[in-house]
Amino acid sequence: MEQERRPIEVYLVVKEALKLLRASIPTNIEFKSTIDEKSGAVLADPTQIHQLIMNLCTNAYHAMRGDDAGTLGVSLRAAEINKQDAHGLLHPGNYLEFTVSDTGCGMSPEIMERIFDPYFTTKPRGEGTGMGLAMVHGIVTQYEGDIRVESALGQGTTIRVYLPQAENKAPEAERIISQQLPGGNERVLVVDDEHMVLAMHTNMLERLGYKVTAMPSSKEALAEFSARPQDFDLVLTDMAMPGMQGDILAQKIRQVRADIPILMCTGFSEKLTPERAQGFGIGKIIMKPLLFRELATSIREFLDS
Structure with missing residues (x-):
């Protein structure tokens, strides 16, 4: 393009x-x-x-x-x-x-x-x-x-x-570094099985002011969310993860708390269409690699709506 x-x-x-x-x-x-x-x-x-x-x-x-x-x-x-x-x-x-x-x-x-x-x-x-x-x-x-x-x-x-x-x-x-990016102080659960990506997304969000809980596996993330579902304002999860795919994780999280906003990261858009994502309760699909501005605006959009 x-x-x-x-x-x-x-x-x-x-x-x-x-x-x-x-x-x-x-x-x-x-x-x-x-x-x-x-x-x-x-x-x-x-x-x-x-x-x-x-x-x-x-x-x-x-x-x-x-x-x-x-x-x-x-x-x-x-x-x-x-x-x-x-x-x-x-x-x-x-x-x-x-x-x-x-x-x-x-x-x-x-x-x-x-x-x-x-x-x-x-x-x-x-x-x-x-x-x-x-x-x-x-x-x-x-x-x-x-x-x-x-x-x-x-x-x-x-x-x-x-x-x-x-x-x-x-x-x-x-x-571009001095451009104001929308941030906040809400609590975000971030899930990704790749250490480098998890650390990078955590760093991005913390620099925007958010309080981040980082989880390296979908099963650990589900257990953490189920133990204290009201302690989170948004979930940012990867799609391709061992043990439990991101779309299934989203479905199980919404069974615990139906109103939680969920954003999905993926490098394989053909495996997760917007229609299928909506069926799992996923608010938006963001393509990897995540860009700072897109991440900041997407999170703010969902938290404010």
Whole structure:
């Protein structure tokens, strides 16, 4: 889809994304960042830039998951592409270079050839849709940029994204972090079986002012809600979870308390239509990965209605 573009200072989006990621990724993964705050602006949609950063950094973490330690590197700088470097999709000119590196397992040449293919994933069944890097590739090419990948088995991976600088930078480039997001002080039960996602959603909600109870399984969440159903104002749950799917959890929660608002997160919209969701008492379906603004507005919409 064509998005609304405006001048964005990318370093602000990078810093915001890294705050969310640092709160979600285990401490055995070291973060190293070199962010040039004077790197310039790009003409882009801030939501897409946020998606790009989160997908690349999440993939880097997954490449190191299971290791005793690892390093996730992020850098942002201005880069001038000359005629010698302007191969592939790049033309000579001024760009922002966003780099994500990891010290993980690396990739074979055969896998590197396919990483941007839709639905291709090396993750175990149920852990990935294979759409993250395909989405990143689509965003970058839409902005007339390019992606370059360096990797070898056992030697980690480095991905460099080049986005054209905005030729006429606005006097006040979009400061998306300073935009006011609707928050509150209500009590939210958050359910997700993936540690990183659960921590990230909890961090998002707490920064909006909500009091959060985080549960790593649907069965634990049901027991917690059943023990004190009046202590919660809203439930935010994942769809695909072992033991009990999110739609069944929603149905059982509504049997305990029929008026509780429930929001569902899913990466597989075809498995849960709006009609089926309504039958289970689910107020709204939100597609993963959750975006800060969409989450904030969706929760406020349901709590205020």
